[in-house]
Amino acid sequence: MLRSRDEGEGGEAAPVLRLTRADWLLENARVLTLDPRRPVARAIAIGGGRVLKLSSSARFDGETAAERIDCRGATIVPGLIDPHLHLFALAARRVNLDCGDAAIADVEGLLAAVRARAVGLPRDAWVRGEGLDETRLGRLPTAEELDAAADGRPVRLRHRSRHASLLSTEALRRLRGARADSSGVIAGREDLLGRVVGPLPPDAFAGALAAAATDLAAFGVTTVADATPHARRELAPLDDVMGAGRFALRVVAMRRVGVRTWPAPDRLLPGPIKILVEEDGAGLRPRPAILARRIARAAAAGQVAVHCVGASTLIAALAGFAALPRAARVGRRHRLEHVAECPPPLVRRIAALGLGVVTNPAFVHWRGDVYREETPGPAQSWLYRAATLARAGIPLAAGSDAPVVSENPWIAIAAARSRRTATGAVLGRAERLGAAAALRLVTTGAAFLLHADDLGRLVPGGPADLAVVEPDPLRAPPDEVAATHVRLTLAAGARVWGA
Numbered sequence: 001m002l003r004s005r006d007e008g009e010g011g012e013a014a015p016v017l018r019l020t021r022a023d024w025l026l027e028n029a030r031v032l033t034l035d036p037r038r039p040v041a042r043a044i045a046i047g048g049g050r051v052l053k054l055s056s057s058a059r060f061d062g063e064t065a066a067e068r069i070d071c072r073g074a075t076i077v078p079g080l081i082d083p084h085l086h087l088f089a090l091a092a093r094r095v096n097l098d099c100g101d102a103a104i105a106d107v108e109g110l111l112a113a114v115r116a117r118a119v120g121l122p123r124d125a126w127v128r129g130e131g132l133d134e135t136r137l138g139r140l141p142t143a144e145e146l147d148a149a150a151d152g153r154p155v156r157l158r159h160r161s162r163h164a165s166l167l168s169t170e171a172l173r174r175l176r177g178a179r180a181d182s183s184g185v186i187a188g189r190e191d192l193l194g195r196v197v198g199p200l201p202p203d204a205f206a207g208a209l210a211a212a213a214t215d216l217a218a219f220g221v222t223t224v225a226d227a228t229p230h231a232r233r234e235l236a237p238l239d240d241v242m243g244a245g246r247f248a249l250r251v252v253a254m255r256r257v258g259v260r261t262w263p264a265p266d267r268l269l270p271g272p273i274k275i276l277v278e279e280d281g282a283g284l285r286p287r288p289a290i291l292a293r294r295i296a297r298a299a300a301a302g303q304v305a306v307h308c309v310g311a312s313t314l315i316a317a318l319a320g321f322a323a324l325p326r327a328a329r330v331g332r333r334h335r336l337e338h339v340a341e342c343p344p345p346l347v348r349r350i351a352a353l354g355l356g357v358v359t360n361p362a363f364v365h366w367r368g369d370v371y372r373e374e375t376p377g378p379a380q381s382w383l384y385r386a387a388t389l390a391r392a393g394i395p396l397a398a399g400s401d402a403p404v405v406s407e408n409p410w411i412a413i414a415a416a417r418s419r420r421t422a423t424g425a426v427l428g429r430a431e432r433l434g435a436a437a438a439l440r441l442v443t444t445g446a447a448f449l450l451h452a453d454d455l456g457r458l459v460p461g462g463p464a465d466l467a468v469v470e471p472d473p474l475r476a477p478p479d480e481v482a483a484t485h486v487r488l489t490l491a492a493g494a495r496v497w498g499a
Helices: 087-095 107-118 143-149 169-174 190-197 202-218 232-243 288-299 311-322 344-352 361-374 377-382 387-391 409-418 435-440 444-449 478-482
Strands: 002-004 017-019 024-027 030-032 043-047 050-055 067-070 075-078 080-085 127-132 155-159 164-167 185-187 221-230 250-255 268-276 278-280 283-285 304-308 335-338 356-359 396-398 466-470 485-491 494-498
Touching (some): 080 444, 107 127, 143 155, 202 494, 221 268, 232 268, 344 387, 396 409
Parallel strands (some): 127 155
Antiparallel strands (some): 024 043
């Protein structure tokens, strides 16, 4: 048992603190706690998975620990939180054909990749692909081209949005009557397709889940929310990987309407009830009246997260929340996912209903140049708003939506500040956030909208989730933040990445 005395920010002596089980002493750092009572420290002591102490001095003199690290002036931030990604899809991307691979530049390249993947597969085996992007390829391959490339095997190439798939003729035949559009695309039937195609081999999927956790930890991420709603039994592959010690991050798993919460182990927690709303030529699915009933049913059981991209879906979602009794809204931290398009009058309605928004500033970087071509000039300022929502008092967080785009949170933080697209154009200059507000999107803001207030900050007694990074995200310009180097990541005091 170690004892030490520290001085507070004003030079006042703090009470003697007993450091029991000091596992880590991280010293000579700039610790960004995101705790307004003590925003900055210079060293942090960790034991038993918790923060034991913060120090205004660079070193804990006279104390020892199993790991003592001189951070050499690097910055320590709370473990980052991705409040909206698709974990199983991230794993599937590692196993399946990656249609977004930089080496696949056009349709001919994609067909060659399908052909190479099909070689050696059994005649009835599916060729599975992820990340299909017609904008990058110039066009989509036809079902007949896929038939030829796969030598008659069924092919499913999932769109980058994960809400549609391109199918070969043989794949369509196996769906027994499901209709595709003229290009062979089926939208809104991903659950059906998943059942027909079947699961990935368990060993390959487990390895891919473990690798996805490592990739996230390498970015300083310690908690994720899986935004694909599941029943508890469907999370068995993740249970197995966690139980084997191969997935050390916390996961908040969103649920379907009607799926009850479950007793939560330490790192696999029940999350919001997710409701998907889509729009096509036939209108909204589900219809607004049905959506309102689903929101009411979900709100009776807990927090609700509604997927809404366009203005029409947002209007329908807001009407559903407005129909709830006030007691079913206030303090519940209900969420709107994406809010890609938010006309000015809807900002006030979101605020008045007490809803939070999980936006996607990384899309400004990765897809912003496409938006600039497709969106009329005035409406460009409504895309993935941030500063306007924050000024209205709307709780705000940022999710990656990976694998739709990269899971790298530092690109999202930088884009929230600069609003720059991949080519350097600015999209929605008025929606820029300051450096501190951008960092809160993936720390305290994300924690709030996950009902996980003990995460996203570093306070004595709180979870020891942190990352040692360079440069300082509050001092460096956005371009440097986008290229942040993570030296060490701890989740609940355990090393999950780095030296």
